[in-house]
Amino acid sequence: MDRIPILRMGQYLLVTIQIDLYDRLATNLESDLVQAVSKTGARGVLIDISALSIVDSFMGRILNNIGSMSKIMDAETVVVGMQPAVAITLIELGLELKGVHTALNVEKGMELLAAKINSAYEDPDEDEAGTE
Amino acid sequence: MKLVLNKDKMQIIREQDVVPFRNRVKEYATKIGMGIVNQTKLITAASELVRNMLKYGGGGEALIEVISQGRDNGIRLTFTDKGPGITDIPLAMKDGYTTGKSLGVGLPGARRLVNEFDIKSTPGSGTTVCIIKWKNG
Amino acid sequence: MKTDISKLLQKNHKQILEDWMTNQLADASLREDLMSNEELGEQSQELLSALLKSINDKNLNDVQSEEFENVYEILSGISMSRARQGYTPRETGMFVLSLKQAIIGTLTKMLKNDPQALVDASFKMNNLLDSLSIMTFETFIKSREEVILRQTDEISEISTPVxxxxxxxxxxxxxxxxxxxxxxxxxxxxxxxxxxxxxxxxxxxxxxxxxxxxxxxxxxxxxxxxxxxxxxxxxxxxxxxxxxxxxxxxxxxxxxxxxxxxxxxxxxxxxxxxxxxxxxxxxxxxxx
The missing domain is CATH 3.30.750.24 (STAS domain)
Structure with missing residues (x-):
């Protein structure tokens, strides 16, 4: 069975989706990722979907699920690199990605994760409004 | 009047058939010069409908047609299954309605993504959904 | 006696072309600024030859006949280029309508002694040329519409500068x-x-x-x-x-x-x- 690799980097988990997913693969990613968050105690999850040519309601639900599940395990999720056409289609479809944060690219996503984690726990006075 | 320029039929019985089907639709859409946004809308709508067909109709057949009307070219997709059918189509087309555990945006969302949307269903014998996306629509 | 109209016309090819050109050049709406007389002559010659080559006694009654395809093609080409050059619909229409005058004129001369055949022939030629002029208008408007569509695209493009x-x-x-x-x-x-x-x-x-x-x-x-x-x-x-x-x-x-x-x-x-x-x-x- 194919799997999407999950990379660990410090307190973050990185996932790059490089192929168009069929449903089983997406469901596997969801459970694998939640397992990995628990096992590594990761504080942030970054999912790069720049190679995805479409995100339909199923994929949208998976992303939302990952976000909400990670959230209750105390990890923030950011989805990065969404294609413009995909964003326009999602809006038309009537789908919102409420469970996750979004950022333009991996770099901005990492910044956002760092800001979220820092502002929430370490030093509330620190000037880290982030880019949201 | 709509002229059919090209035709292609695919059987969709397993989940793994979905990605090749999406790619085939993309190929045809690219061939007629459809822009990337409209392509994405069409393929997303197709993806929703194929999923419905697999989930509720137990798989079926997808017909891809390149059509032309006047100066406009477009893609017409027809999904036919022999599943249990839909008893209340207006209800199924409502935002947020679902029998499964999906988000309930599939059918109404797909309709918003395409130019023409037609659904026919006979309870007990199956459902046919037909969508059209024009190149410049 | 049955007269072969197509043969008759083909025989008088030169005469018709001459009459047609005279008609066109005499017309007050001639656009010398948009097209030289030589060019106009060439266009007329091309269309007339194609028309006379295509007609025969059988297809005279049938304006939809495939044998006229070549004629339609040449005519739509002319019509389209005229639409782009800025001709008015009237000027474009006159192009075909003046051909009708020339043809009917020739027929009248040739069939002076056979009124029945003349009526018959003019009726058929009228039909054929009317259909040609309708087509001319269609293509004329179509190419105008294309211009409008293209401009619409252009407007929407220039109006979204990021x-x-x-x-x-x-x-x-x-x-x-x-x-x-x-x-x-x-x-x-x-x-x-x-x-x-x-x-x-x-x-x-x-x-x-x-x-x-x-x-x-x-x-x-x-x-x-x-x-x-x-x-x-x-x-x-x-x-x-x-x-x-x-x-x-x-x-x-x-x-x-x-x-x-x-x-x-x-x-x-x-x-x-x-x-x-x-x-x-x-x-x-x-x-x-």
């Missing part, structure tokens, strides 16, 4: 009415530029939008939502007092969107988000 106002900030002034196809073009241009420039803030300036109704508002809300999905923030600026009034009267909820009265205040807000500060330069150099 400007990088600062590192990380793009702005898009919308001018004109915002309908759903326009919204798509705007969204596409804006999101594309956001990706390319890596900007995190987009300013949508609607000072040039004449009116905001609930539909336009919905388009704006969609654009903002799409921008957020990409991971950027979208500010709407240029809200004129009239617009604020209609928005509130219509009960449109824009509370989830950052709105500013002017582009300048939107830019100031954007600087705030990016934690930038614009300061007046101090005159006293030591303080610097």
């Amino acid at each position: 400007i990088r106002v600062w590192d990380g900030i793009v702005a898009l002034p919308i001018i004109g009415t915002l309908d759903s196809s326009r919204t798509q073009v705007v969204m596409e241009a804006l999101l594309q530029e956001i990706v390319e420039s890596g900007s995190t803030i987009a300013i949508l300036d609607i000072s040039g939008v004449p009116a905001v109704d609930s539909l336009v508002a919905q388009h704006l809300i969609k654009t903002v939502a799409a921008t957020r999905l990409m991971g950027a923030e979208c500010i709407i600026s240029g809200i004129r007092p009239e617009i604020a009034q209609t928005v509130v009267h219509l009960g449109i909820d824009l509370s989830n969107i950052v709105t500013k009265a002017s582009l300048a205040s939107a830019l100031r807000h954007a600087f705030g988000i990016l934690q930038l500060e614009v300061q007046k330069k101090q005159k006293d150099k030591t303080v610097r």
